[in-house]
Amino acid sequence: MPTRPEKVYYFGTCLIDLCFPQAGMAGIELLQREGIQVVYPQSQSCCGQPAYNSGFLEEAKKVARQQLKAFPKDYPIIIPSGSCGGMLKHHYPKLFANEPEAAEAQRFAGRVFELTEFLVKVLEVRLEDRGQPIKVTWHSSCSALREMRVIEHSKSLVRQLKNVELIELQRERECCGFGGSFSVKQADLSSAMVADKVADIEQTGASLLLSGDCGCLMNIGGALKHRNSPIPAKHVAEFLLERTQ
């Protein structure tokens, strides 16, 4: 872990960019509030994972190269997503293993931090809850859980909020069925998985679902909405900011 830096890069992710910008902004504000200068390179786009996981390596590399270029200085790169974080940290070195960028990709990977991990381990944030009592539940994205291994950090931030009761899912470690292109290529399987996830969420009695990954939130939130559930799905950064303003 680095010592507290003056500046960090922020990688917004393409999904947040297009569909959930308020979650991305919340992450930036949480960092700024701790006195960190946030740099957002406008030339950033997508981590490349959609093509990488669909079988289109050359296209993934082309897009990944653009990210290597967009974040040239040695600031830590903060990402409000376990999934895109996992791509940058764990898959770029593999993607470029036999390419001229191999060493660069390794160094790049070493600078990558998931947002809540950085808030807890580097910035040691202390949160003061200003919100009303609420019961929430938490969905662990598979990549945050198994690749980035940051779930305890995310949950520890939620637990700092004294009026928030965190009720855990019965099958917290089970995938929600998003899986990028899986959600449409294997739509029946994906639907069956998200239906089970929704049932698990509903049995907690929580009035809000939190997660650190917008892919899962788009999937689960979309499924909750589809069945007119009153439970909204929200990115943890947005929730943390709202509760502490």
Place this chain on the structure above:
Amino acid sequence: MTQTTVDFPKNFKKALGDGQLRRNLRAAMDTLGLRRRTLFSDPEAFEQLRAHGDAIRRRALNKLPELLEQLERKCTENGIQVHWAETPAEANQICLDIIQRHGATRVIKGKSMVSEEMHLNHFLAERGIEALETDLGEYIIQLDHETPSHIIVPAIHKNRDQIARLFHEKIPNTPYTEVVEELNAIARQVLREKFFAGEVGVSGVNFAVAETGTLCLVENEGNGRMCTTAPPVHIAVMGLEKVVERLEDVPPLLRLLTGSATGQLITTYFNMITSPRKPGEKDGPREVHLVLLDNGRSKIWADPELRQTLKCIRCGTCLNHCPVYTRLGGHAYGYVYPGPIGSILTPQLEGLDHAGTMATASTFCGACEEVCPVKIPITDILRRLRVESYNKVDTPNAVKGHGYKVNAAESLTWKGWALSNATPWVNALNAKLLSLLGPQLPKLPEPNIVKKWTQSRALPPFAAKSLHALVKEKGIADE
């Protein structure tokens, strides 16, 4: 080998709609998962143990050609007759020749996935030889004319009530009972008679030790020991990757196998077969044969990344922890090996053009890798298979049936996507277009992808302002 193309979408839909199957699988997978967790309760100790297992399997595979030669030499010295089969057809013929040489018409079988891969029972049946399954699970599914739905627990898709009905209907003079002990007693009685009737015994092999020429067989019911000792002839069939170098490699692998499979510290029976009956011995088969099956394994072995597929010790724990397998069961996959290991092995054995869909039936959640006792990089191999599905180039290590998915529409889509995401001004323009177009999307005629998404989910809203735009407005630095 049967080369029928499986109708995956139809199979998947059928399995997902079968409430009884879904409940049976969920309950069974929960039990198996809990047992495993209870046994491997110390994550650090498990990591150490599986690092050891991984190293043993890597070492064995790195020396595979030498070890196989050594195994043949040692087995031969021990009096075990070794046969090499490149294809399932050759392996079947070898078994048939041995069986016919002894004039046998009834074969008793211990559980073996390789024999399933060979479709041995079917092959023998067509030639007038009856193959009787003696493993309880295998016996249950044979009664119901089914194939294994799990590599360790072949009848896992059935619950107690279904087995009770099956026994009552299919075994003559059997009163209906749901009492587990009574069901066991019924099966035991039937199977006992089979052991006496068997003229040749067929088994699989869990590990073959090159150093000593020993065939190891792991089981819980004693039927494996019966099949390998009661009949005068024993035929062991084995995938050629199952060899290990040294006797001392067996205990750690055995611990990983039984712990991962059923959460057992050790199974009720563990057989080490090193020779046929020796002069002066009172029991044991007079002949022991080892059939080593390749069936595409050499090709898998030739590629360093794909080779890791062959580390598998067939514990089945990746199935037990897979959110996809848990919802489908084994039959929906349509091939012998289901679940995560099946999804990396089958397309390589059968060809991507036949079984490539299996590689798409994963969210890359990584639950399988987390528990794999020999650290097979399952998601990396799945990803490789997806890449090979679009790979037109015929390199020596290209997977069989590669390039089957190549199509202009998809290639073009990804090329356009890459261009946009690698060119900031195009990306900015796209974001703007989507934000304008987004609210109109539900009103447009639905493309297939939208329809598939909305079968269970609301469409995500495209934001009026992208994060790029918001950040710019707020004056966040761009360096």
